[in-house]
Amino acid sequence: MKSLLRFSTLSTLAALSLAARAADSSPIKIGEYASLTGKEAGFGQTSHRGVVLAVEEINAKGGVLGRPLELVYEDNQTKPGESATVVKKLLSRDKVVALIGEVSSGRSLEAAPIAQAAKIPMIAPAATNPAVTQKGDYIFRVCFIDPFQGTVMAKFALNDLKARKVAIISSVSNAYSVGLAKFFRETFVPGGGTIALEQKYSEGDKDFRAQLTAVKAAGVEAVFVPGYYTESALIVRQARDLGLTMPFLGGDGWEDEQLLKIGGPALNGCYYSTHFSPENDDPAVARFVTAYKTRWKGEVPGAFSALGYDSVYVLADAIKRAGTTEGPKLRDALAATKNFPGASGVTTLDKDRNASKAATIIAIKGGKLSFHKTVAP
Amino acid sequence: MSEFLQQLLNGLSLGAIYALIALGYTMVYGVLRFINFAHADVFMVGSFIGYYAGKLVPEGTLWGGFSVLLAAMLGCALLGMSIERLAYRPLRGSPTLNVLITAIGVSLLLEYSGQVFFGAAPRTFPPIFPSQNFQFGSLTLSSNQIAVIVVAALLMLALQFIVHRTKIGTAMRAVSLNPRAAQLVGINNDVVISFTFGLGSALAGAGGILYAMNYPSIDPLMGVMPGLKAFVAAILGGIGNIRGAALGGLLLGTVETFVSGSQWSTYKDAIAFGILIIILLFRPAGLLGKFTVEKV
Numbered sequence: 001m002k003s004l005l006r007f008s009t010l011s012t013l014a015a016l017s018l019a020a021r022a023a024d025s026s027p028i029k030i031g032e033y034a035s036l037t038g039k040e041a042g043f044g045q046t047s048h049r050g051v052v053l054a055v056e057e058i059n060a061k062g063g064v065l066g067r068p069l070e071l072v073y074e075d076n077q078t079k080p081g082e083s084a085t086v087v088k089k090l091l092s093r094d095k096v097v098a099l100i101g102e103v104s105s106g107r108s109l110e111a112a113p114i115a116q117a118a119k120i121p122m123i124a125p126a127a128t129n130p131a132v133t134q135k136g137d138y139i140f141r142v143c144f145i146d147p148f149q150g151t152v153m154a155k156f157a158l159n160d161l162k163a164r165k166v167a168i169i170s171s172v173s174n175a176y177s178v179g180l181a182k183f184f185r186e187t188f189v190p191g192g193g194t195i196a197l198e199q200k201y202s203e204g205d206k207d208f209r210a211q212l213t214a215v216k217a218a219g220v221e222a223v224f225v226p227g228y229y230t231e232s233a234l235i236v237r238q239a240r241d242l243g244l245t246m247p248f249l250g251g252d253g254w255e256d257e258q259l260l261k262i263g264g265p266a267l268n269g270c271y272y273s274t275h276f277s278p279e280n281d282d283p284a285v286a287r288f289v290t291a292y293k294t295r296w297k298g299e300v301p302g303a304f305s306a307l308g309y310d311s312v313y314v315l316a317d318a319i320k321r322a323g324t325t326e327g328p329k330l331r332d333a334l335a336a337t338k339n340f341p342g343a344s345g346v347t348t349l350d351k352d353r354n355a356s357k358a359a360t361i362i363a364i365k366g367g368k369l370s371f372h373k374t375v376a377p
Numbered sequence: 378m379s380e381f382l383q384q385l386l387n388g389l390s391l392g393a394i395y396a397l398i399a400l401g402y403t404m405v406y407g408v409l410r411f412i413n414f415a416h417a418d419v420f421m422v423g424s425f426i427g428y429y430a431g432k433l434v435p436e437g438t439l440w441g442g443f444s445v446l447l448a449a450m451l452g453c454a455l456l457g458m459s460i461e462r463l464a465y466r467p468l469r470g471s472p473t474l475n476v477l478i479t480a481i482g483v484s485l486l487l488e489y490s491g492q493v494f495f496g497a498a499p500r501t502f503p504p505i506f507p508s509q510n511f512q513f514g515s516l517t518l519s520s521n522q523i524a525v526i527v528v529a530a531l532l533m534l535a536l537q538f539i540v541h542r543t544k545i546g547t548a549m550r551a552v553s554l555n556p557r558a559a560q561l562v563g564i565n566n567d568v569v570i571s572f573t574f575g576l577g578s579a580l581a582g583a584g585g586i587l588y589a590m591n592y593p594s595i596d597p598l599m600g601v602m603p604g605l606k607a608f609v610a611a612i613l614g615g616i617g618n619i620r621g622a623a624l625g626g627l628l629l630g631t632v633e634t635f636v637s638g639s640q641w642s643t644y645k646d647a648i649a650f651g652i653l654i655i656i657l658l659f660r661p662a663g664l665l666g667k668f669t670v671e672k673v
Binding site: 213258 | 379380383384387388391492496497498499501504510512517519521522588591592593594596602633634635636637638639642643645646
């Protein structure tokens, strides 16, 4: 009788602990919003593939805190306003514990106040405008910010291209473009250069001949085009049609294979700064490139793939250190991220929740992207 | 001076495309008295036909380029005629407002089924015509710009010929003047209206190809902005008036280009639409439109 009682107590305990473990092994939901379709689908698609790869890798190794990660993703169709809608859905209906997104600063700025109000940490893989993380202490990013990127390109124009007179063509309706143009000017002018002309356009414009004709008349040695890839490629192409032969410089908004498809040979002799180059011989990069190519049928990863991938690993590491997925504790763990190695370099989040990382300058030669150099922060 | 000439040239090549689209708006308005909002999306379909047809012919050849242009014009003509047959003809005789709402519906249908069939991401339009740059002093002309102006001019001349020198053109003008009287003298209105849609849509198809050649990034929503501009151009010139549409298109393209090239580039669209408002204040029927008093 006694032994029977002991047996039943034991079995009840075992059943209880099993039940507890079953509750504990429920998946951790991570929300991702990205521009998977629409004009900047290239941004969303590449970062999304990096995110998926990282989630699959982590789950193959047993997940985080013994629980698998579950990725819930939404498409904002590159449309203004849509990010806010899908993020609200991810927070209220899917109850995600953290958000990953976006590549674009403008769309990250839309989602940030919502994540902040809900006290759910958000990691922007590649939003480089400083205003994004200023939206609140729950907003993080794993990339460098535009003041650094603008400085890098301004110094590159001054020292490597020996250009003293440049023109800027920026997009007025894009927070990223306006910011980058400002930071470029702030380094270039004190460095002894002059900005002969500043021309503006709006997102979605396709005809830039008018602005370029004015640039041609100004007689500059280089043109800085801090825009996204579709417009930038069209600008360079139309510039060559008009007989402008100087180099055009861009930022990480140029990072997409569509750039070369639209721009074609017109882009030869142009440069842009970005976060990552698959040609970098760092072993961490090589490992990531191999894994990515295996997962996505031979596709070579871009900068946003690497940053999307790193965002998930930084988040997983923070969940592990926090030991929980509760918003405030997860936030504190994320803020304490230090020297975390990844595909896009080592991530340390500073007090403003920004990462300081080296920039890579890519040169376009013979219709191909080639690694030019890295600039340390 | 050379900057001025260069900008003028840029403006004319942009305006020529607006003019081609505007012609379709104006012709349909002429015969049916309603704005075919789906016209801008027929323009989009034209460039997608070009995108797929461009893969079948060798790139950068004249015959290849012209056969793509012809394929797009034919495809769009068929599309325009079937839209008219399926969506607008059943509503013939009902209030214009019903047709107008249907037109908006067809427009959205084309845009969003385009996103399903072609994908929402932008595609790169292949270089179908041989491309080269010509230098005249400090003036640079690309072969694409020349092609736009030449093709647009030829098409407008052809249209002028069809409308004023052929039997079907005479019938079109008759229907436009008074549809009932036209029927009384033995004109089959359905045939004429169908032809008008086909002709206007073919021009939109050509516009789609020319636009994509100059701005080689195409997507299912690409028609919206040029369509709106062309609509403004048609009103600016006097809606229902073919020469007016051509003039309005060229004017709008040129103004837009000059504003873009100045320091007020941000106000490009505001100034273009501002001009529309001013012209309509002084000439409510548009630049070349005839003002008619409606009899009650």
